[in-house]
Amino acid sequence: MIKIFIVTHKILPLLSNEILIPIQVGKNENITETILRDNTHDNISEKNNNYCELTAMYWIWKNIKDVKYVGICHYRRYFNFFNPIFNLKPSAQKKINSSNFKRTKIFTSNTLELENKINSLLKNHDIILMKPYKFKNTTLTQNYCKEHRQEDWELVKKIIIEKYPEYKKSIIKYLDEGVLFHVANMMICSKEIFDNYHSWLFSILFELETKINIPTDQYQARVFGFISERLINLYVYHNNFKIKKIPSFRITDL
Template sequence: MNNTKVIICAHKKVQLPQHPFFLPIQAGAALHDLISEYQPDSEGDNISKKNPHFCELTCHYWAWKNLKDVSVIGLNHYRRYFDFTRKWPQFSADKRFVSTEEFFKQDFVFPDLEMLLKKYDIILPVARHWRVSNTQQYADYHIAKDWEMLRQIIKERHPEYMRSFEKTMDHSNKSVGYNMFITHWKFFDAYSEWLFDILFEVEKRVRPIDDPVQSRIYGYMSERLINVFCEHHHLRIKHIPLIMPLDGEHTEYNVSNYRATFRRLMNDVRYHFQVK
């Protein structure tokens, strides 16, 4: 599949895995010195200057507007990749940590994406299971009134999505995050059109606050919105856990498949008892 591109979003020069599918893109290139080995997200039609608030979405937007003749498109982060080697992914934690040295000992290998994307419409990370609804989880960690403005804008501009929004956000505790995916261009194109129409309107009505975490508002919203889009279009999803190469030792944060499954079940039980 030579017309497959999986972009790697990076804001600094780091060691990256090599594969013909991978395309490193410098996030927020308009605000920093250019990295010669990366494609800057500041060329062509771009929103590079919005990177502090849109995060990896500036790379997403650049790919959407500027890549040509691509049939399969994906997005990774420089510290997060789909772990296609993981056994029993349906029982796995959403991510595991490895040292950078271990990660680069072996070549990165993709499965047969052509065959996989005949059976599924999109590859997404493993979903997190919260103890509360996704709407409540956003309110607990971010700014609740911003979320309600997002709801209002979807109701105004895309009312046909409200049922899916309420189902996946108000009445579910399961959610995919990280803004990562691999999918057919046709779904990426439709999703991008819908997503940025909503987020640009949110941007007009909700200004980011001066906070290093909460200022990334539009990136946090988009993590949730991909769940809404997939539900509305009944996309067939293949969930794949992530692998995160980090300098230093972080394996103490890894959990077994048994523990990950038990944690999800317990959170589901807590959530459903709250609902009742």
């Protein structure tokens, strides 16, 4: 069984079926009466302003059982499994409007076709991630420190080394010197890998949360979401995962 959760906060996603399941995050009123919410059962929904899609990922980690593969995408970002015309270089993420999305076979609402595609990809790979951006004149660490608070980044690296000292060399290799950046926290993998990763990730972020003051700026307040986008890169490369890198597309008018 495969479940890919489409994280949303303001509109109903364009796709929904037995595999593609919308999940609403945050405090807004229900988009529909029946939409799945991340504020039920074991949850951290109240942290959404700071953790972004991670509140949905926490909910999936804690509450979804009996699935073989699990993953997330976003209401306006999807993996491009089916249409190679949108795989043209150099960008790993193509832009498309919702009208073209409905007319062009980039994704599919056919559950059997989608299930077969994902099963075939994960037969020989550990995880599906977005095709990475490759920095030319900077690194993941330099990029984060330029765009966000450097002290938070240095502290999270310190926490990782204290909790997981085996990551020390990998931090240098894949963060301080690393130039590949799989963005958006989008992934599909076995539930076992998903659970192990999020157990590792939240042990780090929850400790970081106790040691920093969350920025008052609404954008920078998404600190844990921004940091986690970089840490998935550290985790998959440190653990030598076989990664299937899939181009993606972003719906521009949503």
